[in-house]
Amino acid sequence: MPGVINMDELTDVDKAKMERDQKKIEVKLERWLTSKCCTEFMEAVQAGVEDDTLVKGIAEDKNPFKELKGGCVVC
């Protein structure tokens, strides 16, 4: 089973090794420029804003959560 570690058997040295080994993995990551990431991110968000009900609002007759007036509600 991947990742199984019995925590009770881990010594402080084991835990320090785990941390060191984890950082060895993370240090290798290829990172993108924040300018590229943020620009793409913002474009994706802005593209969706026109269809975003919580930003644009919703017409009363299309609102599925509107208070039901009149009639009977059986609970």
Next chain:
Amino acid sequence: MGEMDTLKKEADGLKAQIEAGRKAVNDTTMATLASGVAAAPRVQLKNRKTLKGHLAKIYGLHWSADNRHMVSASQDGKLLIWDTYTGNKVYAVPLKSSWVMSCSMAPSGNLVASGGLDNMCTIANIKGASPKTLRELDAHEGYLSHSRFLNDSEILTASGDTTCCLWDLETGKQKVIYKSHVGDCMCLAVSPDQNTFISGACDSSAKLWDIRDGGCKQTFIGHTSDINAIAFYPSGTAVITGSDDCTLKMYDLRADQEVNGYQDAALNAGVTSVSLSSSGRLIFAGYDNFNCNIWDSLKAEKVGVLSGHDNRVSCIGVPDDGLGVCTGSWDSFLKIWN
């Protein structure tokens, strides 16, 4: 030098290299780029419905993939499944342990999960004549803080024992254990492509995991207290975290660092819960101070507030179609806003 000292020195050296790597790609900030973006309109959402039925603090809620039903969990010992269009309760699932901390619904709508101080994740089938317990997932050594179904046969859990876990619901056994956090795991969110998930913990870090091989791919730092809430962006390239340090942060997965922060000097309440509007332009964050603040994710400005609860907002959710937002509170009510 002892072995511990050697290992610590190595780890510190690697961490410094990681920070240098992050700094090297940090050529601009979202704040700078967003200065040219038009401000989001002042958001004034109305409380359309108040769902009454729980008798004690609500600790969790989760929308169904059908955008209409929702499950909520309360320490009154019940899960309630609601039809949010009518406000009616459709099912009530009694819990063996009332100390529930979270709940979730499978994408199919057939199953719900709950768990808390009993250290277990209990799966119930709600599509029969009456709700039936299907499985009790019992291997965590600490409380169950969060869960999310991948499908009707697999569920991810986060626990106070500092691990997260992927379970096989056919056998009830653990398939993968995700071990790297050094504090209680408080929350998790699955990436849209279901290849990875992100966890937030009391060690103030968020970690990105490969679901299948159990490896931790990235660790995001910067918060100075427990991360209580986390959400993935629909693009799968960024996450939002909410923390007891009273701030929210956006981390970009490809830049491997924080790219935006959401805080206010006047705000000194911890963030309990977070959810995104359908485009991701708005961040809804529940706080200990009974309110939910609405943030413009790009310009990092507060653009609205949902007030109406008489106690802490403990959970928030936006359905997949983005037509509303639901807040759940320790005041025992759920409120739907749009």
